[in-house]
Amino acid sequence: MTAMLKLDVDGRAVEVPQGATVMDAATRLGIFVPHFCYHKKLSIAANCRMCLVQVEKAPKPMPACATPAAEGMKVWTQSEQAKQAQNSVMEFLLINHPLDCPICDQGGECQLQDLAVGYGKGQSRYAEEKRVVLHKSVGPLVSMEEMSRCIHCTRCVRFGQEIAGVMELGMMGRGEHSEIVTFVGRSVDSELSGNMIDICPVGALTSKPFRYSARTWELSRRKSVSPHDGLGANLVVQVKHNRVMRVLPLENEQVNECWISDKDRFSYEGLNSEERLTKPMLREGSGWREVEWQEALEHVAKRLGAIRSRHGAEQIGALASPHATLEEMALLAKLARGLGSENVDFRLRQADFSIDAKRAGAPWLGMKIAELGALDRVLVAGSFLRKDHPLIANRLRQAAKRGQQVSLIHVAGDDPLIALANKAVCAPAALPDLLAQVLRAAAEARGKPVPALAAGANAGAAAKAIAASLASGTNTGLFLGNAVQQHPRAARLHALAQALADILGARFGYLGEAANSVGGYLARCTPAERGLNARAMLESPRRAYLLLGVEPELDCGNPRAATNAMRAAEFVVAMSAFRSRAIDYAHVLLPTAPYTETSGTFVSTEGRMQSFNGVVRPLEDARPGWKVLRVLGNLLELAGFDYDTSEQVRDEACAPDAVATRLDNRVTGVESGLEAEPAPQSSAAMQRIADVPIYFADPIVRRAASLQQTRDARTPMASMHPALAARIGVAAGAKVRVRQEGGEAVLELACDEGLPADCVRIAAGHPATAALGAMYGEITSVERA
C-alpha cells in the first residue's frame, strides 16, 4: 500500500496516494482545474500553464498538473492569484489564435472555446499581427489544414511517442515559430492516429473525412460497439438525418480506455458507401431483378426446400461472417439445422479443425483485457499484433514500459512498437517446432519433465531466451494470434501452448480475430460431429450456400477454393449489406443491415457480451439479419422461429449470465493424440505467409473510402527476404507472377529483411490476391511478370 497524503483543495480535505499531483487531488474532489496540455493517459508536459493554482507558501502559482501533492498542502484553484494567472495564460493563448470559431470544425466542442468564455477577456489587448502557420498534408485521415489554431500543447506529439508507439508528429522550430509537423511532408500512418483528433484541444487536428459535414450540435450521439475486431471497443456513433456522420470512442477503461483504432473510427464511411445493397434481388438469366422481400424470401424457401428434397440437406452449407451478430449467427445455425444440415460455421479463415471435438468450451482471451497490464511475462505467438489488435498492442506497449517482459514468436519481423524482451521469427511450418523448443526449455528451466509434445525439440538460443523470460515470471500470459488460428497446424500449436501454460502456471488464450470470434461459438454456429466446417464446406462443394455477411473470395482462408465452390453451386443466397462479387455467382441478394442499423450482440475476445441497438434506421429496404432469418424460418415452417426481439434470440443462444460458464480454452485428449514431430526439414518449396491487412479485414472497412487511401491499404505485394528475391532474380519494385494451387496473381515484389527464408508474404483479403490459394499454403512459383 502506498502511503496516503492529506491535503486541502479550496478548503476541502482530500486524500491521495503518494505520487499523485494537485490535479489528481482536485479531480478526486470533482474540482475542475482548467487545462490543455494535461491528459490523464499522457506524460505530463506542464507547458500550457492553464492549470496554474495557488499553493500555500509557494511564491508563485504552480501548475496543478505537474505539482506533486504533499502532506498538509493547501491549494486554491479559484483564488485571486490563481484566477489572475489563469486569465493571463488564456490571454496569451488567444493572442495568436485565429478568431474563426464560427467556421471552425471544432466549434462547439473546443476546449479553448469553452475555457475562453470563462477565463478570457472580451476584448484583446493584442494589437499586432497574428501568427500564420501553413497547413500540412499528412494523409487521408487527419486534417492539418488550420495549424494557426494550434496552441502547442504537444498532446499529439506525446500521443505518438507514448501511445501509438511511433513518433510521427513533432514540434519543429522553436519559440513562437514552433510548428507541429510530420517529417518533411510524410503522412501519418499509425493505426491509432485518429485519437490525435480527439485529444487535440482545439481545431488544429480535425477529421478529414468528417470536416465540414456537420456541426457538433446537429448530431445525436448513440452508443454502439465496434464490429471490427475482437476488442469490442465502445463507440459513440454520431448521427444526422439518419446517417452516420462520425464515430468516436466511448470511454471504457475496461475495454478501449479512451481510444479507438482508426478502423473503428473511420470505417463508418463504408456504411454510407455507394456499394450498399438496398433492395432484395433475384437473378434472372444473366441479369438481376429488384423484388420485394416477400418474393425474395419465398423464392429462397422454395429453392432450399427443393435442393433438400432432391439432394439431401447435407448439400446445404451455411457460412457466417465472424463479424455478424450473435443473433444472426444463432438463427443461421438454427435455420440450417432446421433444414437438417449440420454444415454451419463462421471460422472462415481457419485451416485446422482437428480439435473441434475436444474443446471444453469457447476459445477466448483467457482473462480480462484490463488484466493484461498486470502480467509480468507475456508470450504472443503468431500475431500481426499492431494491425490485428491495435489497442491490445497498446496495453502491452504501456505494460512493457512498466517492466512487463513481452516475447514475440512470429512468422514475420513486423515491429509491434513494443519494447520486446525477445523476438523470434520463423517460417510458418517451423512455428510448431519453435514453440516446442520454448516448451522444452521452459520445462527444463522450471525443473519439470519435458512433455512428450516437446520431446523431439532441440531448444535453440532464441527459444531458451524466451523460456528464461517466461519462467522467471509469476504472472504470465500466453496469447495465440491470428496466424496461429489460421495456421494449418493450429491444433498442435494449441496443444503446445496449453502444455507451456501448464508448466508455467500461466493463463493462455486467443487474441480473437473478429468481433464475434467468441460469440460464434456461443451461438453454436459451428458444426456438430457430422457437419462440415467452413473449410470442408468449400473443399467439398455443396449445391447450395447461405452466406451471411460473407464475401467468400475475401473472407475465406482459401479464396480460390471458396470462389470455385460458389461458382459451381446451384443456389447461393447472399445476405449482405453490400453489393459484392456475389453478383457473379449468387442467385439471391438479400440486403441486410450493418451493425448501425440493427440490434445485436458481440461477444468480445475477453468474453464480454455487449448488446447494442441500431443507431439509424436501415437504409432503404435493408433489414436486420436476425429478422430476415426469422421470417425465412417461418416461411420454411421451421419450429421455434417466433421471436419478437433480438434479446430473445440472444438469450436463447446464450443468456448474458451464462457466458462465463461457456468460455474455456482447454482441449482434452490432445497430449496423447499428438506425439512429438521431428523438426521440419527445410524444403525448397516456398511457403506463403498471409496477413489480413487491417483495412481489408471485413466488408465495411473494405468500403471505407478514406481508410482505403492509407498506406495500410496499399495493394498487396509479394514480399520476401532479399536472398530469395536474389535467387529468383527479380528486384524489388518489379512485377512478379505468383502461382499457387493453379491460380495466379501479378504483384509487385518487395524485399523485407524481417521475413524468414523461403517464404513469400502475400496478404489475403484483397481482390488482387483472391485468385490464390490457402493463406499458409505452398507457393508454386514466383517469376518475373
Place this chain on the structure above:
Amino acid sequence: MNSAHPPFDPGIYGPEAVLMKGITGENWRLKDYEARGGYAALKKILAEKMAPDAVIAELKRSALRGRGGAGFPTGLKWSFMPRQAPGAKYMVCNSDEGEPGTFKDRDILRYNPHQVIEGMAIGVYATGSTAGYNYIHGEIWDIYERFEEALAEARAAGYIGRNVLGSDFSWELYAHHGWGAYICGEETALLESIEGKKGQPRFRPPFPAGYGLYGRPTTINNTETFAAVPWIMLNGGQAYLELGRPNNGGTKIFSVSGHVERPGNYEVRLGTPFAKLLEMAGGMRGGRRIKAVIPGGSSAPVVPGQVMMQTDLDYDAIAKAGSMLGSGAVIVMDETVCMVRALERLSYFYFEESCGQCTPCREGTGWMYRVVHRIESGRGRQEDLDLLANVAENIMGRTICALGDAAALPVRSFVKHFRDEFQYHIDHKHCLVGAHAAVVGNKAAV
C-alpha cells in the same frame, strides 16, 4: 583569420586573479597547469582518501556560489546528490555560455581547461558520480576542440579513467557541443540537449539531483564554479571565503562589455566596487558619461549608471541595487544609447531564443518585442507602457524555466528607470537621444 585579434594581455585578469593567475594565453597545456600547481588538489584528496563529505564541507565553508547565474551555494548543491544510490550518476559542466555580455567561460576553457577538468574530477569524487559531461556553447568550436585536446592529455596522464592515479577512484569525462541555442544554458534544457533532443527545459520537481541526465541523479554547475574548486580544496574554504565577503566567497570573473575602453574579463574579489572594475576596464569609452549598466548579463535588470557607481560587486549588494550579479556580465552603456532601442534588441533576443514550449514565454516574448519595436519605430500608443509592464508581469513566475523571467526583467526595469525616454518615443515618434542611437542596431523585421 584572427589577424584582428590584439595581442593577449596576461595582465588583463587583474592583480587579484586567483583562477586566472599566471595565465599568458599560451600556457594552457597539462604540463603548464601542473607547473602552476595544477591537479595538486585532486592528488591531495586521493592521497588522503578525503571523505566526500569533508570535500563538501570545505566547499560550504568557502561560500562559493554558482557562477552560472542563479548564485546557488555550490556545497549545498553537491550535498543533494544521493551518493549511495546505485548505478550511473552524472556531473555536468555548463559551458553553454550564451547570456549576452558573458564571455568568461570561453576564456577559462581556452586558457585554463585543466582547471575545469580538475574541478569536475573533485565534483565527481565528492558526489559519488560516475561520469561527467561538459556542454560547450555551439559557436565556440575552437574551444570545444581545445577542450577535447585537454581531455586527451588528462586521460593519458591518468587523471581521467579507471583508478585515477592508482586510487580506487574512477570516472569518465566527455565534451558535448551545442549548436546554437541560448536556452541550452538552462540546466534542464541542457540535459535534454545531451539526450539528443530539442533543448526544452523540464518542469521541476523532479530536480536533477534526483532525476537528471538519462533520468539519473545529476549535478550541474557552471564552468567558473568548477574552476574555483581546486583552489578551494588546496587553500581551504576559509581562505577562499576571505577573498570575498561573508556569503559571497572568493573572486569572480566579470565580463565587461559595451562602452568601456578595454572590454574584457577581469577577475576581482567579490565586494569590489563597480567603479574599480570600470577603472580596470579603462573607464568609459571616449570619456563619455555613464548612463546605465546591466550588471549580471542581459537577463538582469538594468541599473542607472549613477546607482551602479555606488554599488559593490557581490550578490547581496547588487541585489540591493535592484538587480542581480547573475553571470557577472557587466554591460556598460553611455549617454549616447537609446534605451528603447537597447531594450528592443534584448527583447528580440528573448523572443528569438524562447524554446516555445510554455505559453506565457512563447506568446509573451513576441508580444513584448513587437510592442517595444513599435514604440521604437514611432508607432507607440499611449497605453503601451502599461501594457508592456503588465505583459511582463504576466510572464513572470508562470513559465517552466527562468527564461520567462529573464525576458520580463529587462522590460520591467528599462521601462521603470527610463520611462521618460519611452514616453518621449511615443509622444514624438522619434528618439530623445538622437542620431547616436544608431549604435544599437536593428533586427530584420519579424
Place this chain on the structure above:
Amino acid sequence: MLSGESLKKIDTEVAKYPADQKQSAVMAALALAQEEKGHLSTEVMDFVAGYLGMAPVAVYEVASFYTMYDLAPVGGHKLCVCTNLPCALSGAVEAAEHLKKKLGIDWNETTPDGRFTLKQGECFGACGDAPVVLVNNKKMASFMTPEAIDKMLAELQK
C-alpha cells in the same frame, strides 16, 4: 549517404554516451553531416535517424531547433554576425552594414555567385571581442572592424 570518415567520427561521438543512448550523438552527427554535405537535406536527416535509431521527425525537431543547422543550401562561406546588445555597443551593426554593402546582400541572403551567405546571430559568448563574425560555424573572427572585414573577405575570396 555519408562518407566513411564522417561515419567514423559519428561512431566516436556515439561512444561518449551510454550504450542505450545513441540518440545523444544526434547533434554531433548532424553537424558532421552538414559539414560534409553543406546542408541538411531530408535524405541526410532520414539517414541520421536510421543510423542512430531515432524517429526521423525527432531528428527534424533537433535540426530545426538549433540555429547553426542549415536545412536549406547556403553559400560556400556562411558568415554569421552577432548583433546582440553588447556587440552592438561595440560596432557590430556597423560591421554588419559593411558586410552587407561589400557583399551586396541582406540578412539570410546568398551572393549570386553562391560564395557567401550572411546571417544574423545571437550571443556567441565572445562579446569582449566585438564585433565578431562566425565563419562556417567553426571559425570565430574577432574585432571585425571594416578593415578587418575587408581583409577577411579578401582571404576567403582566394
